[in-house]
Amino acid sequence: MDSFQSLTQLRNLLERKQISATELCEFYLDRIARYDQRVNSFVSVEPDEVLAHAKMADQDLRKGNCKELTGIPIAQKDVFCVRGKPTSCCSNILRSFIAPYDATIVKNISQAGGIYLGKTNMDEFAMGTSNQTSAWGPVRNPWDLDRVPGGSSGGSAAAVAAGLSPVATGSDTGGSIRQPASFCGVTGFKPTYGRLSRYGMVAFASSLDQAGTLTLTAQDAATMFDVMQGYDPQDATSVSASNFERNRMQHPLTIGYSGSLLQDLDSDIVRCIEAARDTLEQLGHNFVDVEVFDQDLALTSYYIISCAEASSNLARFDGVRYGSRANPVATIQEMYEETRSQGFGDEVKRRLLAGTYFLSNNSGENYVQKAQKLRRMVHDLYEKLFEQVDIVLAPATPSPAFRLNEQHDSTDMYRHDRFTVPVNLCGLPAISLPCGQINGLPIGVQLIGPKYCDEDVLNLAVSFQSETSWHLDHPEL
Ligand code: GLN
Numbered sequence: 191m192d193s194f195q196s197l198t199q200l201r202n203l204l205e206r207k208q209i210s211a212t213e214l215c216e217f218y219l220d221r222i223a224r225y226d227q228r229v230n231s232f233v234s235v236e237p238d239e240v241l242a243h244a245k246m247a248d249q250d251l252r253k254g255n256c257k258e259l260t261g262i263p264i265a266q267k268d269v270f271c272v273r274g275k276p277t278s279c280c281s282n283i284l285r286s287f288i289a290p291y292d293a294t295i296v297k298n299i300s301q302a303g304g305i306y307l308g309k310t311n312m313d314e315f316a317m318g319t320s321n322q323t324s325a326w327g328p329v330r331n332p333w334d335l336d337r338v339p340g341g342s343s344g345g346s347a348a349a350v351a352a353g354l355s356p357v358a359t360g361s362d363t364g365g366s367i368r369q370p371a372s373f374c375g376v377t378g379f380k381p382t383y384g385r386l387s388r389y390g391m392v393a394f395a396s397s398l399d400q401a402g403t404l405t406l407t408a409q410d411a412a413t414m415f416d417v418m419q420g421y422d423p424q425d426a427t428s429v430s431a432s433n434f435e436r437n438r439m440q441h442p443l444t445i446g447y448s449g450s451l452l453q454d455l456d457s458d459i460v461r462c463i464e465a466a467r468d469t470l471e472q473l474g475h476n477f478v479d480v481e482v483f484d485q486d487l488a489l490t491s492y493y494i495i496s497c498a499e500a501s502s503n504l505a506r507f508d509g510v511r512y513g514s515r516a517n518p519v520a521t522i523q524e525m526y527e528e529t530r531s532q533g534f535g536d537e538v539k540r541r542l543l544a545g546t547y548f549l550s551n552n553s554g555e556n557y558v559q560k561a562q563k564l565r566r567m568v569h570d571l572y573e574k575l576f577e578q579v580d581i582v583l584a585p586a587t588p589s590p591a592f593r594l595n596e597q598h599d600s601t602d603m604y605r606h607d608r609f610t611v612p613v614n615l616c617g618l619p620a621i622s623l624p625c626g627q628i629n630g631l632p633i634g635v636q637l638i639g640p641k642y643c644d645e646d647v648l649n650l651a652v653s654f655q656s657e658t659s660w661h662l663d664h665p666e667l
Contacts, residue, residue, distance in 0.1 A: 191209065191214075191217055193221065193353035193664070194353050194406060194662075194664045195356065195406075196356065196405070196406045196407045196409065196410050197259075197262060197356050197357055197405065197406075197407075197409075197410040197413055197414070198407070198409050198410060198413065200214065200261075200262055200356055201258075201259075201262070204251060204256075204260065204261045204262075205251075205256055207251070210244075210248050210251070210261075211244040211245075211247035211248045211251060211260070211261030211262075211305070212241060212244040212245060212248055214244070214261060214262070214263065215240050215241055215243075215244040215261075215263050215305060215307075216241070216244075218263050218307060218354060218355055218356070219235070219237045219240060219241075221352075221353060221354050222235055222308070222354050222355075225352055225354060225667045226349075226352075226354060228330060228335055228667065229329060229330050229332055229335070229348050229349070229352050229354070229667075230311055230326070230327055230328065230329050230330060230345075231310055231311055231329050231339075231344075231345040231346075231348040231349040231352065231354060232265070232308045232309065232310055232311065232345065232349065232354070233268055233276075233278070233280065233308075233309050233310065233311050233324075233326045233345070234268075234275065234276055234308050234309045235307065235308035235309075236308070239306075240263065240305060240306070240307055240308075243305045243306070244261065244263075244305060247260050247261040247303060247305060248261070250303065256303075257301075257302050257303035258302045258303065258413060258416070258417050259299060259302040259303045259304035259413075259417060260302075260303030261303065261305065262303070262304050262305065262356060262357070263304075263305045263306075263307035263355060263356065264299055264304045264305065264306065264307055264355065264356075264357050264358065264359070265307045265308055265309070265310045265345075265346060265349050265350075265354075265355035265357070265358040265359070266296060266306060266307075266308075266309055266310065266358070266359050267309070267310050267312055267343055267345065267346050267358065267359050267360050267361060268280055268309040268310060268311065268312050268345070269312060269316055269361050269391055269392050269394075270293040270295065270296050270359060270361075270390060270391055270392075270401075271289035271290075271291060271292060271293045271296065271390040271391075271392070272289055272292060272293070272296050272306060272309070273289055273290065273291050273292045274288060274289070275288065275289055275306075275309065276288055276289075276309065277289040277309070277392065278309075278325070278326075279312070279314065279315050279316070279392045280311060280312050280313065280314050280315075280323075280324035280325050280326050281314045281315055281325050281513075281533065281534065281535065281538065282325045282514065282532070282533050282534075282535070283507045283512075283513045283514055283529070283530070283533025283534055284392075284507070284512065284513040284514075284533075285325065285513070285514060286513065286514055287512055287513045289390075291390060292390060293387075293389060293390025293391050294387035294389040294390055294422045294424065294425070295359065295386055295387060295390075295391070295401050295418045296359075296390065298417055298418050298420065299359075299414075299417060299418060302417040304417070307355050308355075310343070310345030310346045310349055310355075310358055311324050311326055311327075311329045311344065311345030311348075312324060312341070312342045312343060312344065312345055312346075312366075313341040313342035313344065313366075313537070314534070314535045314537065314538050315392070315394055315500070315504065315538050316342040316343075316361055316363055316366055316392075316394045316399075317342065317394065317500070317537050317538055317541055318341040318342045318537060318603075319340065319341050319342075319365075319369060319603050319604070319606045319607060320338040320339075320340065320341045320344070320592070320594075320597065320603065321338055321339055321340065321341040321342065321344025321345065321348075321370070322338060322341070322594065322595070323341070323535055323536075323537040323538070324345075325535060328594060329344040329345050329348050330348070330594070331348060331351075331373060331374060331591045332348055332351045332352035332374065332665040332667060333351070333374065333375065333591065333630065333631055333632060333665040334591065334630070334631065336593055336594060337373075337591040337592065337593050337594065337631070338373065338591055338592060338593070338594055339351075339370050339373055339374050339591065340369045340370030340371075340372065340373035340374065340587070340591065341366060341369070341370060342361070342363075342366040342370075343358075343360030343361065343362070343366045343367050343370050343378075343404060344370045344373075344374075345358075346358035346359065346360045346370070346404045347360070347370035347371055347373065347374040347376055347378065347404050348370075348374055349404075350374070350376045350404045350405060350406060351374035351375055351376050351664070351665060352665065352667055353664065356405075356406065356410075357403060357404070357405050357406075357410060357414060358403070358404045358405075359401060359402070359403055359404075359418075360378065360401070360402055360403060360404050361391060361394075361399060361400065361401050361402070362378075362380035362399075362400050362401075362402050362610075362614065363394050363395050363398045363399045363400070363496060363614060364395075364398060364492050364496060364607050364610060364611040364614050365586075365607045365609075365610025365611060365613075365614070367379065367380045367402045367403070367404060367622070368380060368586050368610050368613075368620060368621070368622035368634065368636060369586065369587050369606070369607065369610055369622070370404070371404055371586070371622040371624075371634055372586035372587040372590075372622050372624075372632070372633055372634030373587065373590065373591040373631075373632070373634075374404075374591075374632065375624045375627075375632030375634075375660065375661070375663060375664075375665070376404050376405065376406060376624070376661070377404070377405050377406065377407055377408050377410070377411050377621065377622070377623055377624070377651070377655075377661060378402065378403070378404050378586075378621065378622040378634070379402045379403050379405070379408075379411040379414075379415065379619075379620075379621045379622075379647075379648070379651075380400055380402040380613065380614075380619065380620050380621070381400060381401075381402055381415060381419065381619050381644045382400075382429075382434075382617060382618065382619045382641050382642050382643075382644055383398075383400050383427070383614075383617030383618075383641075384427050384428055384429035384617070385415075385419050385429060385619075385642070385644060386400065386401040386402065386415075386418050386419055387401075387420070387422035387424065387425040387428050388400075388401065388425045388427065388428075389422055389424040389425045389428075393499075393503040394496065394499070394500055394503065395495065395496035395497075395499035395500055395503070396427075396499055396503060397427075397495065397499060398492070398495070398496060398499070398614040398615070400614070400617075401418070403415070403418075406661060407652075407655055407661055408621065408623065408648055408651035408652045408654070408655050408661075409652050409655075411621065411648060411651070412645075412648040412649075412652065415644060415648065419644075429642075434641070434642035436640075436642055436643060438645065438646060439580045439581075439643065439646040439649075441474065441475075442473075442474040442475045442476055443475045443476070443580040443581055443650065444475070444476050444477075444478060444578070444579045444580050444581075445467075445470060445475050445476065445477050445478070445579060445580065445581045445582070445583050446477075446478055446479075446480035446482075446575055446578065446579035446581070446582040446583070447467060447477045447478070447479060447480065447582075447583050448479065448480050448481060448482045448582075448584070449479060450481065450482075451482060451485070451584055451585065451609070452585065454588075455585065455588055456589070456628075458628045459585060459588070459589065459590075459628065459633060461626070462625050462626030462627075462628070462633050462635070463583075463585050463625065463635055465625065465626060466583065466623075466625040466626075466635040466654070466658075467583060469654060469657050469658055470583070470650075470654065472657065473653055473654070473657060477583075478578065478579060480575055480578065480579060480582065482571070482575070482582070482584070482612070483567065483568045483571045483572075483612055485608035485609065485612070486605075486608065487564055487568075488564070488568050488608070488611055488612040488615060489604060489605065489607065489608050489611055490561065490564065491561040491562075491564035491565045491568065491615060492607070492611035492614065492615060493544075493604060494548050494557050494558060494560075494561035495558065495561050495562065495565065495615075496541075496545075497541045497542075497544045497545030497548060498545045498548045498549050498557075498558050498561075499545070500538075500541050500542060500545050501541075501542050501544075501545030501546045501548075501549060502545075502549070504534075504538070504542055507529075507530065507533065507534075508526050508529060508530070509525050509526060509528075509529030509530075509533075513533065514529065514532075514533055515529050516528030516529040516531075516532050516533075537600070540600065548561075565615045568612050568615045568616060569615065569616045572612070572616045572618065572640075576640040580639070580640075580643075580646070581637055581638065581639055581646070581647065581650060582637075582638040582639075583635065583636070583637060583638075584609050584635075584636045584638060585609050585634075585635060585636065586609060586610065586622040586633075586634035586635060586636045587606060587609065587610075587633065587634065588605075588606060588608065588609065589606070590627075590628050590629075590631035590632065590633050591631055609636065610636070613636075613638055616641075617641060618638055618639060618640065618641055619638070619639045619641070619642075619643060619644040619647045620636050620637065620638040620639070620647065621636065621637050621647055621648065621651045622634035622635070622636050623635055623636075623637070623651055623654055623655065623658075623660075623661065624658075624660035624661045624663070625658070625660055626660060627660070627663070632660065632663070637650055637651055637654070
């Protein structure tokens with residue numbers, strides 16, 4: 191079997207009985223065993239259990255009980271709770287934590303027949319851009335093993351790019367789906383905030399976190415979105431379908447494009463982004479020049495808000511309620527201090543310290559309030575923009591994948607997120623699509639839509655991929 195069959199193709203093979211679910215799962219388990227020592231994209235896989243589920247799926251397939259994902263193996267980012275399975279967020283503090291329930295999106299996938307393939311590696315607590323902060327070691331980019339896959343959903347992106355799983359879930363707080371998708375040459379979709387439940391997804395920054403997918407094609411992202419989405423009373427920010435009826439966009443679309451976004455980028459990247467624009471123009475869409483919000487100001491707002499929310503969310507990891515506890519300790523104070531000092535890695539500590547400082551009165555400045563004002567400005571600007579255009583086209587990342595250990599300064603690393611964070615600040619849907627290669631390394635372009643226009647973004651992405659073949663290029667391992 192070809193290692194890079196899309197979900198749509200696999201469903202066809204299964205329905206026509208050209209392959210069984212057992213054979214399919216064996217195929218991916220075999221590839222994981224063969225290649226993942228080099229890539230390190232998975233942190234846990236239980237082959238026997240996968241095969242037991244595949245057997246049940248085969249019975250369903252034989253009886254003609256075919257649901258959307260029956261027999262399809264799907265990797266879950268280690269940020270999602272899967273009942274009875276380790277859910278570590280790739281942190282030592284949760285190394286021994288076993289999830290007592292399924293996250294809603296995990297439940298939705300398994301109710302649609304999807305088979306849980308294993309947990310993928312990620313930056314610790316989803317904080318990162320390179321997947322180097324994982325307690326399970328860095329993930330390597332399948333296109334060049336000396337390079338990073340991006341982060342924080344680097345394990346999911348690398349697993350799909352390497353043909354170790356046809357589909358993987360991810361989470362995107364400031365770009366963690368779209369950025370690794372760009373670095374690994376796969377399709378990364380981050381839906382509108384609220385359309386996929388956050389219940390059972392370990393929180394980083396709750397007002398920004400959003401689940402989504404890494405897939406080989408935009409069509410697969412659409413299939414997964416259909417399965418995973420829906421109102422969930424267990425998530426207070428989940429959105430009910432009746433609240434977001436919108437007229438679907440009509441062809442041809444008006445697409446906003448900002449030349450100033452490309453100003454400080456290498457000419458190779460500009461060439462790829464312009465080629466993507468040309469493709470969409472050939473499809474009949476119209477482009478207009480737009481001004482977007484200052485990327486660096488959006489970045490400042492993002493890092494203040496996300497660190498502040500993380501400081502509050504991660505206070506629960508105290509050695510009492512979840513995960514590991516430092517031992518022996520003399521006092522309760524020492525227990526908190528030791529547990530957190532030993533359990534969290536450097537990047538998480540850095541952000542928790544910064545976040546706590548931003549939230550404290552002692553700082554004298556009201557950082558969080560100012561950051562929220564900036565966030566409101568970015569939001570208003572996008573609202574205005576979408577009165578004028580249907581979609582905005584933007585780069586996904588300012589460069590292709592960088593080398594492991596190449597970025598030493600964390601603020602340099604943070605600047606890599608400047609094209610993705612504005613989308614999270616506004617809760618918009620956006621997709622990153624492979625749109626070219628630079629010295630053999632993939633690069634992505636983003637399509638950003640107005641809130642609740644997820645289907646329109648996906649439709650445009652599908653038609654983009656009908657005219658391009660970058661998503662059909664795969665690395666050799
Ligand atoms: N790279 C960003 C950060 O480190 C985004 C992370 C994310 O989306 N989870 O905060």
